[in-house]
Amino acid sequence: MAYTVGEELPALNVRVTRERLVRYAGASLDFNPIHWNERFAKDVGLPDVIAHGMLTMALGGRLVTDWLGDPSRLLEYGVRFTRPVVVPDDEEGALVEFTGKVGEVREDGTARVDITAKFAGKTVLGKATAVVR
Template sequence: MSDEFPPQVFRITRADLVRYCGASGDFNVIHWSDRLATKVGLPGVIAHGMFTMALAGRAVTAWAGAADAVEDFSVRFSRPVPVPDDDEGAEVIFTGRVKSTGDDGRTTIAVTATCNGETVLKLAQATIRKR
């Protein structure tokens, strides 16, 4: 495992948000209505925080090589991911670096997630066990 992990880029579209609303049961209007999202002070429709976290989890499992290698995963939400109403959507870039490796073979990875140059997850990290 190298000290730096290659960036992984995910696109989030409005269609993805509609699907996530249905899967999660979270139909909060800030995830589908520009009019109401801006009314509460947001820049427009935003992605669900848990959806963004799930994408970070996909990046971590790809770096780990298997989902069952991830023993612990946590994030703090620091900024919303605005999702424009177009065919491009929002681009979220995940990078990672080794924070520490224990004698037991467990590796802690610090994860960074950015959208439009802004950090959207803070204190994101995962513990991966050696396979």
């Protein structure tokens, strides 16, 4: 696969629900009450229950691996967490929108993909980049 600077990845929109948070907590063994207990989350200064940062990060990785078709072609991936994804207690949950674009093609045939993750119009992952082959 040849990469082109500016090439856009197909967008990925994910609804993060409380059910998804429970499932992720079970898989990751991260049972921090800020991810499931509204009263606790508010007591520590959060607006409500928030999604696991690593869940949000994983969904950004899914944007890239879906595009690649082969997860083994993802060589590096890193993000900074900039703001939480607040997950309401309803059926719709929180809509997180992921987009990506090839930002650099390197001489060795690898490429850097710049990823944007937004919730409620605001970026939730900063400096989200992946290196792919």
